Amino acid sequence: MKFWVFLWVVAPFSSALFEEEAGQLDFHIATTGHGPVQVAYAIHDAVITSNPDSCYTASRNIGDGSLLWRHNVCSSTTGKGHAMAVGSKYVTTLDDNGILRAWHAENGLLAWDVVVVSPNCTPRLGVVTEKNEDYVVASCGGNSYSYFHMATGALAPEKSGRITDVKPVTFCAEAKLLLNFQGSALKVWDSANGNQDSLAVEWEASSETDPIALVTFLKCSATVAHVLISTQRGTTKVIAIEEKEITTLWQAEEGLSTISVGSLVDASHYVGGEGTSHDLLSLPNRLQSQWKAITSIFTTERSDRRNHLFGFVKIAILMSTSANRIWALDTIDRNIRYQIDLPEANWHRLVHGGPGTGYHGDHGDYLALSNIRNEQLEWICWDGPTGKLLQKGAIQLKSPVAQIIPVETSSTDCRQGALILTQDQSIHSIPSSDEVTIPESGLYTHVVDKENSIKTLLLRGTSRLTMGSTVFDGEKIISLAYPPRQESVQSPCSVMGDDSLLLKYLNPHLAVFITEKVSSYKDDEMVSAMFQVNRKPVGATDESDSMEVSVPSTKPNLFINVVDTVSGQVLYRVSHANAAKFPKPQAVISENWIYYTFGNSKTRRSELGVLSLYEGMIGSKGVTAFTSPEYSSTFSSLDARDSKPVVLSKLYSLAKPVSALGVTTSRSGISSRRLLLATVDGQITGVDRKLVDPRRPLGQLKDSEKKEGLRPYTELIPIVPYMTINYNQTVESAHTVISASTDLESQSLVLAFGGPDIFFARTSPARGFDLLPDSFNRPLLSLVVAALLVTVLVVDRMAAKKMKKQTWL
Incomplete structure (x- = not known):
């Protein structure tokens, strides 16, 4: 009887040790x-x-x-x-x-x-x-x-x-x-x-x-009728009409299948109400907080009640240009927190962050621009976590918009601003010129022609200086990628197996332009000569002296261009042949790495290209107590000697076509990053960066390479099922995968959207080294500590009695 009573008491505490926590914080919205x-x-x-x-x-x-x-x-x-x-x-x-x-x-x-x-x-x-x-x-x-x-x-x-x-x-x-x-x-x-x-x-x-x-009408009888209602922006409702009373049975936002751009903003500080700092520091709230901290020791508290302590509470700001609407999706309760209806316009743009976002932290203010007509631009500014409208207005334009430059403002109302550069080189400030100013040293920007060119500018006061330009003759820009502003880099160098240092090329002004060859363009004489072989007339040589000359079967039709957006120079360029138009080539930048994918129509596989950029190398004995290498604390994109990186490249193959690329991010950049691949079969798979390292050797590994953890080069990258973060869920036709960091270094939040499905998940690229599992049994730990304390007290009393008896002998 005592055994069963003991088992009944201990079982609830022990069961949490084996609780399955797969899928925590994950959700899937299917439209x-x-x-x-x-x-x-x-x-x-x-x-x-x-x-x-x-x-x-x-x-x-x-x-x-x-x-x-x-x-x-x-x-x-x-x-x-x-x-x-x-x-x-x-x-x-x-x-x-x-x-x-x-x-x-x-x-x-x-x-x-x-x-x-x-x-x-x-x-x-x-x-x-x-x-x-x-x-x-x-x-x-x-x-x-x-x-x-x-x-x-x-x-x-x-x-x-x-x-x-x-x-x-x-x-x-x-x-x-x-x-x-x-x-x-x-x-x-x-x-x-x-x-x-x-x-x-x-x-x-x-x-x-x-x-x-x-x-x-969907169903109809003499007593109750079911009616479907659909709105122009994509909201679907089914209601029941009974005795002239209307009840909403369910509602779905079908417009979520048309999301074009999205962002994740932290809302952990809004959990538990939107009180001011004075309210949070009041005596009743502090006593209540301390009581919760004490009682949480003796209870197995659900992790979703502690999410805000770890920075897990995010708001997904999603914009649909076709539905003219913005949704704010709470990633904890999976509900839409608020929505903003935009006016019908030629185009909409979502603006967030600025040039100094990665250094000065991020704020929650967002800016939405709507081009009603070519000469009118309406804008609204709101607080991302709450949806509170901060400011709105409209400006008149005399020329079409050429570039939108996100900046931070000095306003106490709206901290997000933008500089609007038009084609006639005039600049307009949002919210106002008093709150948005150009630094005295100037502001570098660039204008991209949708067809085949880029022009870089220096904005200084009222002057507009052209710094450089690049034209991709006979090509068309089909994709463009920029480095993330909020990315943290833990170390500016990579340590090799022989203790040498590879210096990372960390240029925040990089951009990757993916261009394709225009079919109607005729190559110039130099390009055509590269694909021609000069042959002697028939009879000029004997058959025994003839040699087979390899001639490229196809010309390149896809080009990857790494461009400096300050100088306008092409830092690196690589071409590929037999590139297919579907799925659309994608690129993503992370630290000094560039990943890009495209379909190969000849091999019928998806190709994954990897570029790693370095400034140089320092030998294993280059840094000692008595020697140090020469270095410069300044970097100039306008200096050709400084701006040109050393590029290592490798090309891999994937068995599945890729529709979107992403990279996990962490708070301090210490955790290893993982490449995220959204494939056309609806899976989102993580790939360890060591598998796609361009330094993987073609031959046998050296001792230094083994020490570094490199693997021999293999063309095919395996897609491992247990690295699929959406497990048995299907995320169809996702065209964007974004990531956000948390307050825990090991955790990264991933959001995939762009197709009929939206998927959100928490992943651990380097495992949860700084987080207790959600199934950790705090009551059991408390019992063990209490039992040990009682044991210590009992043993101490027994030792005191024994010592007392020995003194009477």
């Missing part, structure tokens, strides 16, 4: 992928949604809004739209390449597919029912129609029945209700025969800046 719902059709307990201007069709549960299935129905990467038709058991889609597919409505499995017509199709679909059998009618424009049996895909003769397509259902005969909307207001009318007899309910379904775009 339908098509943006605002334009087509909706209810079948059984699900609603099939689509948007003709997208490539996605999906199904959600009517009751709770959970995503049942989702498909990209376009047959090519350049697809831009499709048509959809729904039968009793199947959903059919026709893309703009003329591919007709049928999907099971219940589980989304593919039933059959067929080619209707050649590409350049304007898809149209309808359904004909004859003898309780559904037939899909497909057309790619004109008066030509094809009929297919919806269950089998068999080609059928022309049917005489009425062709129906998916249209909104606004009248419910059972409940005698009629729906319509005006702006953001939903109007429900009592109706016996489809006419507006009397207004039953008027309900504000959205904000004034987000009017309703679609309203349709």
Whole structure:
């Protein structure tokens, strides 16, 4: 009996030692992928949604809004739209390449597919029912129609029945209700025969800046009706109307599938309220804080209640230029903290940080710029963690915007500012010229032509000095990468196995321009001569004297250019042949490393290029007590001798195409960084930087290289399953992977977005060396310490009694 009582008492404390903590702080938001719902059709307990201007069709549960299935129905990467038709058991889609597919409505499995017509199709679909059998009618424009049996895909003769397509259902005969909307207001009318007899309910379904775009009945009975509401900016709601009372069943933000840019801002200091510093230092709050600290010793407190102590609480600021909206996503409770509706504009830009952000710390203020017309630029400034509007305004422009330079201001309201450089070389300040000033020493910036050139400028007072320019003749800029402003570098050198030092080339003004060859451009004589071989006339040599000359089979069509944005010089350039256009080539900069990927159409693999930049090397005996190398404490990008780095490069292969690149970051840069690869199959994999080190030797390892931890060069980089940070989740078509540091050096936060999915995770590239596991059992530790204390007291008393007895002998 005593044993079972002891086991009952100890088991709750011991169970936490073996608790599985996988997935802590991770979340996955899956949208339908098509943006605002334009087509909706209810079948059984699900609603099939689509948007003709997208490539996605999906199904959600009517009751709770959970995503049942989702498909990209376009047959090519350049697809831009499709048509959809729904039968009793199947959903059919026709893309703009003329591919007709049928999907099971219940589980989304593919039933059959067929080619209707050649590409350049304007898809149209309808359904004909004859003898309780559904037939899909497909057309790619004109008066030509094809009929297919919806269950089998068999080609059928022309049917005489009425062709129906998916249209909104606004009248419910059972409940005698009629729906319509005006702006953001939903109007429900009592109706016996489809006419507006009397207004039953008027309900504000959205904000004034987000009017309703679609309203349709999903389910309808005499007692309750389910209605789907979709807005122009992508908000989807399903409501229940019962006895003229409206209840929201669920809401989804489909606009999250159109995120174009994002950022992570720390919000740990906002946990527990938004009190001022005076409130936090008050006596009641201090007593309450001390009591919580005492009680936390004796309880197994959940880690999510201590996240703010470790800097885990972040707000993801996400902007969609197509939906004209900004969302603030709380990474702890996975909810949208606030949203900001932007005006319809030619373009939007999210501005955060400045030239001194990495040295002076970061702030939470953000700036959003909206180009309403070419001559008007509206802006708003708000606090990122709370969404509080700080300032807003508008400026008039006489010329289109050429460059936006993020700067920090001296304002007490909005700490984020921007300098707007227009094509006529004029400068405008946001918020105002009194709060945003150009340093007396000047400010270096650059202007990038979207086609093929870069020009660097020095802004000093009212003068604009051109420092340099580079034109990529016959090429087009397809991708651009800059180093992160908030990256911490722990050491300016790398220690080799023989104790030599490699000095890192740390230039904050680097940029990587990825350019591709323009097909219509004709090479000059020098380039053409490189790919020609001079041969003697026939008969001038004997067959025995002839030699085979290797001629490059293909010319390079992709170029990686490392550019200094102060001088405008190309510091390093490398070319590649057989580069494919999909997936789009990507690049990322971390410390003195540059990673880039592109698809190889010849090998049908994805290539990973790695460049490491160094200033030079110091021998193992170069730094002693009596000798030291010559060095300069200043660096100038305008000095060709200082600005040119020593570049080491290697090219690796990956088995999966890569859609996005990222690198983990840490607070002080001590933890080893890990390269993050988002592949087209929906996985986000971490790759140890030692695996892609360009210094990996081709031959046998030397003792110094073994000591350093280098490995022999192998072309193929393995993608290890246990290094996949999204485990069994699928993050489809992610085009951006960003990372943020925490207050713990070993932890890094990763956010992937850009496609129909958003994924957030906490990862430990160097393991959790400075963090107790979440399953650590504090009550058990307290019991052990208490037991040891009691044991010490008992043994001390026993020793005192023994000594006392010995004195009486």
